[in-house]
Amino acid sequence: MEGPGLRAGDALLILGLETSCDETAAALVEGGAVVSSVVSSQADLHARFGGVVPEVASRRHLELVLPVIEEALGERTLDDVDTVAVTQGPGLIGALLVGLSAAKALAWGRGLPLVPVNHLHGHVASLYLEPEPLEPPFLCLLASGGHTLLVDVPERGAFRPIGTTLDDAAGEAFDKGARLLGLGYPGGAEIDRLAREGDPEAFEFPVARVPGLDFSFSGVKTALLYEVRGLGAAVEARRADLAASYQRAIVRALVARTLEAAGQTGAERIAVVGGVAANSELRAALPDATAPPLALCTDNAAMIASAARYVEAILPPGYLALDAFASAL
Ligand code: KG4
Ligand code: ZN
Numbered sequence: 001m002e003g004p005g006l007r008a009g010d011a012l013l014i015l016g017l018e019t020s021c022d023e024t025a026a027a028l029v030e031g032g033a034v035v036s037s038v039v040s041s042q043a044d045l046h047a048r049f050g051g052v053v054p055e056v057a058s059r060r061h062l063e064l065v066l067p068v069i070e071e072a073l074g075e076r077t078l079d080d081v082d083t084v085a086v087t088q089g090p091g092l093i094g095a096l097l098v099g100l101s102a103a104k105a106l107a108w109g110r111g112l113p114l115v116p117v118n119h120l121h122g123h124v125a126s127l128y129l130e131p132e133p134l135e136p137p138f139l140c141l142l143a144s145g146g147h148t149l150l151v152d153v154p155e156r157g158a159f160r161p162i163g164t165t166l167d168d169a170a171g172e173a174f175d176k177g178a179r180l181l182g183l184g185y186p187g188g189a190e191i192d193r194l195a196r197e198g199d200p201e202a203f204e205f206p207v208a209r210v211p212g213l214d215f216s217f218s219g220v221k222t223a224l225l226y227e228v229r230g231l232g233a234a235v236e237a238r239r240a241d242l243a244a245s246y247q248r249a250i251v252r253a254l255v256a257r258t259l260e261a262a263g264q265t266g267a268e269r270i271a272v273v274g275g276v277a278a279n280s281e282l283r284a285a286l287p288d289a290t291a292p293p294l295a296l297c298t299d300n301a302a303m304i305a306s307a308a309r310y311v312e313a314i315l316p317p318g319y320l321a322l323d324a325f326a327s328a329l
Contacts, residue, residue, distance in 0.1 A: 012082035015106070016305030017069070019099030020091025020119045021146065022052045023298070024064035026072035028081075029305035033130040037295070037302040038072045040064050047185045051175065058094035065102045072301070078110055085308030088116035089325030090146070096324035104320060113313035116322055117304045120147060121159050123273040125307035126296040128156060134290050139267035141258045141289075143282075144274035144299075145171035145186065147328065148215050148254075150261045153271075157310030163213030163261060170250055170276045173217035177246050180221075180228050181239055191243045192279050198244030203227055205249035213261050220249050251281045258286065273297065 011031035018025040022042040028035035042060045046052045073081075086103035089096055100116075107114040123142050127134040136158070140151040148170045150163035168176070171188055178187020183194065205223045208216040224246050228235055235242070254276070262270055270289040276282060278297040283289075296303060314322070 013076070013080055014083045014085050014115075014305040014308050015069070015072070015081045016117075016301035016303075016308065017065070017084070017086040017099045017103050018119070018122070018299055018301040018304045019061045019065065019095050020087045020089070021095060021299060022046055022057050023300070024061050024068050025299060025301035026065075026069040027301035027305050028072055028074075028076065029129070029302055029309075032128060032133060032306065032309070034302045035076075036072045036074050037300055038068050039295075039298075039300050040068050043186055050179050050185055052092070054092045054094055057092055058098055061095050061098035065098055069102070069106075078106065081110070081112065083113050083115060083308065083313055085115040085117050085305045087119045087122060087304050088322065089119065090328040091119055091324075091326065093324055093326045096326070100322065100324050104322070108316055108320065111316055113315050114319040114322075115308035115311050115313045116319070117307045117311060118159075119304075120149065120328060121157075121311075122303040122307045124151060124153060124159060125156075125310070126273055126292040126300070126303035127271050127290060128306050128309070129292070129296065129302060134269070134271055137267065138269035138271050138290070139258070139262050139265055141254060141270070141272045141277075142274045143170040143254060143272065143276035145169060145175060147274070148217070148276075150213055150258065152265055152267070162265065163215065163257060165215040165217060166210055167216050167218040168221065170215070170217060170254060171274070173221055173250055174247075174276065176221050177224050177243075180224055181235075181242055183243075186275075188276060188279060191247050192281070194240050195244040195247045195281065198240030198242070200244040200248035202238070202241035203245035205246055207249050207253035213257060213264070215253060215257060217250065217253070220246070220253075247279070247281055251279065251285055254282060255285045275299070
């Protein structure tokens with residue numbers, strides 16, 4: 001296999017770790033194939049707070065990180081691992097530090113190289129995994145709970161953002177909308193499910209069109225808030241219609257901007273990644289776009305190990321001083 005950024009030992013066994021938010025994840029990837037991928041979600045733990053509580057997440061990562069790594073190793077041992085890859089940021093700083101410290105300790109203990117991975121690059125790299133890896137160039141819509149970006153990907157490992165959200169991320173809009181509708185956390189999948197029983201044209205939820213290739217989702221959330229307030233006790237009977245209409249508004253905005261970006265950049269191929277790429281209406285609205293399997297849309301460590309194949313590894317002891325970073329900028 002050849003390609004820019006591909007390192008000589010492409011078939012290395014990479015142990016990936018991901019702890020940037022509320023999923024503790026470990027995976028083994030070998031030459032682009034997922035050997036194992038274990039994700040322990042803390043969603044239930046955070047559900048009663050209606051969102052992720054950073055300190056609670058860090059503590060849970062500490063408890064889960066070693067058992068999750070052990071499960072991912074399965075029949076293999078650390079002796080078989082060639083490289084350790086870990087999410088360095090962006091994300092919750094305390095949560096990231098748990099994964100980064102674990103990765104440093106494992107790598108250092110075995111004299112292995114370590115690859116720090118940008119979580120957003122990881123989402124894009126979920127497209128490079130077997131059995132149907134996508135070849136750049138393509139335009140990628142990355143829509144998750146923390147980010148919503150349009151990224152021009154000229155080659156593997158490259159990442160050129162051309163649009164972003166000015167306020168809420170699309171996943172955040174789903175989560176906040178779900179909360180207003182009295183649905184569980186995380187809300188995207190709940191809205192997706194309920195929307196199937198509702199009429200997407202029942203309510204008009206306008207999404208602000210901002211200049212350029214950026215997004216804005218704070219207005220649509222406020223529109224839902226007013227509608228819910230106005231309906232009062234009648235909300236109960238209209239919940240599915242509200243969910244369907246709200247989802248339709250977010251999906252329309254995502255699709256419109258993505259197609260505009262494709263027109264401007266001349267991209268022939270479009271891909272969607274991140275938790276919101278699991279949304280059934282979004283997938284149906286972009287039938288020609290490539291989307292990873294559902295398990296690789298939401299946070300996982302296989303995508304982190306996949307991204308590591310296109311990043312220079314750091315040899316010991318060079319990585320011991322590495323720090324996590326919270327913000328994408
Ligand atoms: O990529 P991800 O697991 O974590 C971040 O990096 O943020 O994305 C999580 C987000 C949450 O906001 C969740 O509500 C949303 O993805 N999500 C969905 C669906 N499944 C997950 N949004 C819409 N429809 C879905 N089916
Ligand atoms: Zn993510």
